[in-house]
Amino acid sequence: MLLEGKAVIVTGAGGGIGRDIAIAMAAAGAAVVINDVGASLGGAGQSATPAEETRAIIERAGGRACISTDSVSEWTGAQKIVQAALDHFGRIDAVVNNAGILRDAMFHKLSPEDWLSVIAVHLNGSFFVSRAAADHFRAQEKGAYVHMTSTSGLIGNLGQSNYSAAKLGVAALSKSIALDMKRYNVRSNCIAPFAWSRMTSGIPAETPEQKARVEKLMRMTPAKNAPLAVYLASDAAQGVTGQIFAARNNEIVLMSQSRPLRTIHRGEGWTPDTIVEHGMAALKPSFVPLDCSADVFSWDPV
Numbered sequence: 001m002l003l004e005g006k007a008v009i010v011t012g013a014g015g016g017i018g019r020d021i022a023i024a025m026a027a028a029g030a031a032v033v034i035n036d037v038g039a040s041l042g043g044a045g046q047s048a049t050p051a052e053e054t055r056a057i058i059e060r061a062g063g064r065a066c067i068s069t070d071s072v073s074e075w076t077g078a079q080k081i082v083q084a085a086l087d088h089f090g091r092i093d094a095v096v097n098n099a100g101i102l103r104d105a106m107f108h109k110l111s112p113e114d115w116l117s118v119i120a121v122h123l124n125g126s127f128f129v130s131r132a133a134a135d136h137f138r139a140q141e142k143g144a145y146v147h148m149t150s151t152s153g154l155i156g157n158l159g160q161s162n163y164s165a166a167k168l169g170v171a172a173l174s175k176s177i178a179l180d181m182k183r184y185n186v187r188s189n190c191i192a193p194f195a196w197s198r199m200t201s202g203i204p205a206e207t208p209e210q211k212a213r214v215e216k217l218m219r220m221t222p223a224k225n226a227p228l229a230v231y232l233a234s235d236a237a238q239g240v241t242g243q244i245f246a247a248r249n250n251e252i253v254l255m256s257q258s259r260p261l262r263t264i265h266r267g268e269g270w271t272p273d274t275i276v277e278h279g280m281a282a283l284k285p286s287f288v289p290l291d292c293s294a295d296v297f298s299w300d301p302v
């Protein structure tokens with residue numbers, strides 16, 4: 001019971017990965033705020049049903065939970081989500097920023113509206129909920145954040161510039177929180193999850209090869225991401241902060257973070273011409289390939 005006596009917020013907990021994280025948090029002893037607007041994959045509509053279903057699952061198993069249907073993408077909504085933890089459980093110990101939507105399009109066809117709505121839920125939402133909890137974490141000199149990032153942002157993916165930018169932004173937000181709030185004993189980490197959920201169910205399965213690939217992907221249930229989230233929210237993860245993990249079926253990966261790869265120097269400084277002649281020639285062998293998440297995670301989920 002790693003989270004006995006604690007209260008945890010899980011955003012986007014009405015389905016997919018968030019639901020399984022909420023269930024696992026409750027099973028580990030936490031009282032859980034199940035936040036979810038109950039929107040479609042693209043962010044349209046609103047329903048309390050998904051959050052209520054998660055609560056019913058938790059309560060059937062003997063756990064404690066309340067629901068919040070406020071949107072993470074509004075500052076007032078985020079404040080209400082945090083207030084729900086205080087009103088129902090009298091405390092707040094951890095926040096899992098998991099809510100998300102998808103509006104995929106190739107960059108040259110991406111509309112400003114699809115850019116703004118994805119940034120609003122993933123990046124603004126992670127900021128708003130984190131910031132609303134920060135006052136309490138600071139006052140009690142304790143707290144833990146777990147943010148869902150994505151290898152679409154950390155590595156790259158086609159047709160997801162809005163989502164990738166938001167998710168890399170979430171990773172930078174997490175690192176910044178870890179730096180700024182270390183003095184208050186507050187930890188902040190990211191998980192890049194992998195799961196077969198409605199977010200990934202659009203992957204084509206028409207050809208025999210695609211069908212075989214999708215069958216393997218379907219083995220990666222959302223629940224596989226939950227133990228790491230529970231651990232990171234708990235006191236057992238003391239000293240673990242500013243890190244980015246990936247969870248992929250039965251693998252847990254510690255991801256790298258950007259560091260200088262190679263440096264070139266010229267005592268008299270550079271001109272555009274010397275960059276052409278000397279600089280790029282020296283750097284080119286170390287260029288990062290123009291790859292996607294699936295090129296890097298090229299092995300079948302194990």
Ligand SMILES: NC(=O)c1ccc[n+]([C@@H]2O[C@H](COP(=O)([O-])OP(=O)(O)OC[C@H]3O[C@@H](n4cnc5c(N)ncnc54)[C@H](O)[C@@H]3O)[C@@H](O)[C@H]2O)c1
Pocket residue numbers: 011012013014015016017018035036037038039040041043050070071072073097098099100101121125148149150151192193194195196197198199200222
């Ligand atoms: N499925 C994957 O393989 C995968 C990979 C990388 C990252 N992720 C990330 O993991 C998280 C969960 O993804 P999922 O696959 O479970 O998706 P999902 O669509 O099943 O769940 C997302 C939930 O967020 C809720 N939501 C949307 N907008 C909201 C808002 N404004 N306020 C509150 N709730 C809102 C939705 O109603 C939904 O229940 C997301 O952040 C996603 O980007 C998923």
